[in-house]
Amino acid sequence: MRDSFCGGGWAAVVEPPRASLLTGRYQTRSGIFPGVFYPGSIGGLPLNETTIAEVLKPLGYATAAVGKWHLGYGANGKFLPTKQGFDQYLGIPYSHDQGPCHNLTCFPPDVKCFGVCDVGVVTVPLVHNDKIKQQPVNFLDLEKAYSNFATNFIITSVKKNQPFFLYYPSHHTHYPQYAGTRAAGHSLRGPFGDALFEFDSTIGNLITTLEKMGVANNTLVFFTADNGPELMRMSRGGNSGPLRCGKGTTYDGGMREPAIAFWPGVIEAGVTHEMASTLDIFPTIASLAGAKLPPVILDGFDMSDLLFHKGKSKREAMMFYPTDPNKKYGLFAVRLGKYKAHFYTRGATHSSTTPDQDCSEFAVLKAHDPPLIFDLEADPSEHYPLLLDERPDIQAVLVQIKKVKAEFEATMVFGESQISKGQNPALEPCCNPECYPKPTCCHC
DSSP, rough: OOOEEOOOOOOOHHHHHHHHHHHHHHHHTTTOOOOOTTTTOOOOOTTTTOOEEEEGGGGOOEEEEESSSOOOOOOGGGGGGGGTOEEEEOOSSSSSTTSTTTTSEEETTTOSSSSOSSSSSOOOOOTTTTEEEEESOHHHHHHHHHHHHHHHHHHHHHHOOOOOOEEEETTTSSOOOOOOTTTTTOOSSSSHHHHHHHHHHHHHHHHHHHHHTTTTGEEEEEEESSOOOGGGGGGOOOOOOOOOOTTSSSHHHHHHOEEEEEEETSSOOOOOOOOOOOHHHHHHHHHTTTOOSSSSOOEEEEOOHHHHOOOOOOOOOOOOOOOOOTTTTTEEEEEETTTTEEEOOOOOOTTTTTTTTTTTTTTTOEEEEEEEEETTTTTTTOOOOOOOGGGHHHHHHHHHHHHHHHHHHOOOOOOSEEEOOOGGGGGOOOSHHHOSSSSTTOOO
């Protein structure tokens, strides 16, 4: 059977889950910490890390990435997707708020973007493969360009009778939201809803293309997200529902995401509450395609039994690092089955503005000994820690959690921090590299 795969976007901020999804390894192994990459960042996802695209290429797969890369740009685009196993790329190489946006149009006819975004750097570029196609990007036409690129990639691959892997990390619904004429004003949720509506339309185009090309029954489509909502943006930042806090924290509101797997005739409709992670996408796709795994420690598990046979997940535990992991503190939290233990808690700027003071940036680092333990099935909001003195059974759970934590940390070798390599303004993408004065002259 010919297999093709479409991918979506776990962690408190952007880069860790992207690196983990593509490599099946915790971000600490590949050095994707602390924080995020910027336009002039020197580092990026190390080229010796193996991505999904790189294990599929030897099997004859066509590979493409479209949308938000955010795993480094580097000198001469050395960290772009085309250097990481992808044949083609169209997108913004980092977050679309990492450039001045106060004069840019985000909604028709000429509604300026909400906020100012990052200032003092180049405007956000649209990159095709390794060349800058447009700077600043036109947000009103961006999603149409993504949709056309992705659907053409599918059509071309099918016509060549070539299996394909399409990775689409969307900018929606990150701040500042944007939408073109076909989506603006079409939702009841304001700018956030319009942005989501536009993204949904693109996914509809991709599904329709798979159906028209007769490969829907041969294609696994998988959706997920990278981190929880940016609550500091209030209604423009999303909503974590009953989950506690949001982006930047190791509470479930910052880390826990839903997922949808779609494969007509192969995956039976239904809902599972089994635990899985974006770390598991790499080994699952490799297993389905018969690809050879790299000779490194992988932190993911093959989800095939869970997806196709309604079986149990092979994942028993989940580890939680903060946005700035280090060897001194190690894991902030560990989930084992339905129980989650917090060894450290801390708020985050990204989760400010909520009534819960433990979410705020002013909620400083707290060590918990014994750790706070929550039953996530009975208390998904992590409001009521279990009392060890009254629960001998939970004492036994804690012993097991500490064992799992120690065994995991014994295998963890921190990679060189790529983000700590710093920034060089000369590395910021500029469509007219010889122009002056920078960054304002980078316009095409």
